[in-house]
Amino acid sequence: MKTRYYIYIALALLIGYLVYNKFYSPKGKEVMANNASKKGKRKTGPVPVDVMIVKDTVLNNSIDVTGTIDANEQVNLTSEAAGNIIAIYFKEGSRVQKGQLLVKVYDKDLVASLKQNEYQVALAKQNEYRNSILLQKEAISKQEYDTSLTSLQTLTAQGEVIKAQIAKTEVRAPFSGTIGLRNVSPGGYLVPGATIASLVNIDPAKITFSVPERYLELIKVGSRINFTVESSREKFAAKVYAIEPAIDLTSRTVTVRAEAPNPKDMLRAGGFAKINLALDQIPKTIMVPTQCIIPDLKSSIVYVAHNGQALAKPVQTDLRTDTKIQVIQGLEQGDSVIVSGIIQLRPKVPVKIMKVIK
Template sequence: MKIRYIAYIAIALILGYLIFNKLHNAGKKDAAAQGGGGGAGGKGGKKGGPVPVNVQIVKDTVVNTAIDITGSIDPNEQVNLVAQTAGNITGIYFNEGSHVKKGQVLVKVYDQDLQATLKQTEYQIALAKENEYRNRVLLQKEAVSKQEYDTSLSSYNTLKAQADVVRAQISRTVVRAPFSGVIGLRNVSPGGYLSTQTSIATLVNTDPMKVTFNVPERYRPFIKAGTKITFNIASSRKNFSASVYAVDPAVDPATRTITVRARAANPNNEITAGGFAKINLVLEQSPRAIMVPTQCVVPDLKSSKVFIARNDTAYVRNVKTDNRTDTQIEITEGLKPGDSLIVSGIIQMRPKVPLKIIKVLH
């Protein structure tokens, strides 16, 4: 009897559990159904509504086709100063790192022996001149022969030529600045012996500076005398400009490039010789180009496309592209000035999608 009651209680508990579980699951399904219906309704309302976008009015712009290359900076003139005559240095007349003018005396070499030779020759010239004059007067009186007069004239002219030679030798004992510029550190000292192989110092002219660079040969038609370039250097944040003045007529067979040289004004010595230049070279200018933000162009298998807004609706346009920059791309076909180009919400764009224009960019 006791076992029967236990069985009845167990059956009742199992039935109670099954009924409770069924009612609990039914409640969850109703709640899920209600929640899912609200979500579907919300998504459907969002999907069916207009997409907020910004548009840009397409217009023609001036586009420069340019390339970025590197080059080197050289002084306008540079020379290692050397003497033409060997000898002891009797004077140094410049300060290291100073500016010197063309023709300024920089170094003097011993020339006393040459000065003495010149003085001796000048005395002989004076005597020969008197002798020539005397014979010329006597020749007019037929007191001497023509041969005697010619001998005296030849002696006079020979001595003058000898004097010119000595003067030239003396002038070579003076080292002068061949052009105006800044002189570097000297390698000689007063009293030292200066040979014709010794470098006295380096003289450079830094205004203007020369910018030398190479460009691929296909760009040769775009470069000529007067072409402008801009460049910057590591030691300054400024952008400098230069003008091409020479183009090498031959193509380097190893690199297939041509060498170009430009001049850059350097009145304040901001550009340093031997530096490295990052050059922007404008090859051509297109006054009627359509440039659009890069993110507007959607690449396709065969072409590219953009979306335009018309009557608050999106329409697709197939386009052809050309030059690119970091942020823009040129459209050569498919757009015309005045079109309203969609520039935001591109990922949601489909043909005939309704739009809500938030902002119009010009």
């Protein structure tokens, strides 16, 4: 038992020596003082930050929407007459001019009927002329002359009907444009209403899109838009020329249509357009980088460098762009808004300005 007590006493003396040596001896006190000094320096050292000097800037208010590219004119070519196709006068994908003959349907029977009619009209004219002279000499009655005149007029009208039927055997381009892939072949039987090919005029192109009802007052005929398409890296411009008078009850949007020049055929009908629509311009406002704004319970705050310290200012924001946000209340010109190191900031934390962003 005594041996155990001696061991406990020895351990207690050893622990006491170690504690004294670490905390109460002159060397231990010096080490603790040095550690405390280093910790104090880390706590009170200034946070390096970049700042931006607040100034009034011009803000172009715009929204991004999506739209569809439509052709200026587009139609499926069809024939009014039925019959065998005797000739096709266009190449697929080629340019055609307004009035150009594209397809011809068999019409020899109609041409023969027209020639027969022309002979009959010529004979009827002679008969009408003779009867007019006889009527002047009172050799025939007025009724006999009227019968010959009516016969002439009837045959002339029949000739016009035949000419109209012959015209229907010709399919011509209703406007200038690019013709698509044909669905018929020479010698095939063409049924009225069957699609021969599509004809598209896409210069200028039409851009159709919708915007929310709240922006209706800001959109006018003549407003400019910029847009891009998936098939090209170029940026295109267009001008609004028509606005739908009624608002869509389901989406609460209004449909707008703009016109874009397309001389190089870079825009295709049915394409998808990403549109940037300029609404208005604010000549004087304050814009700060989005990362400066820190959401708070009731509002938002930004940190401003003031007298070597971080000062928290509540602000009110409005419009946003890709990288900046508009501050409509809480900042003044000349304020040094902190734009970096924000995660380390607290009110009255010392700061050291490393860079001033203009």
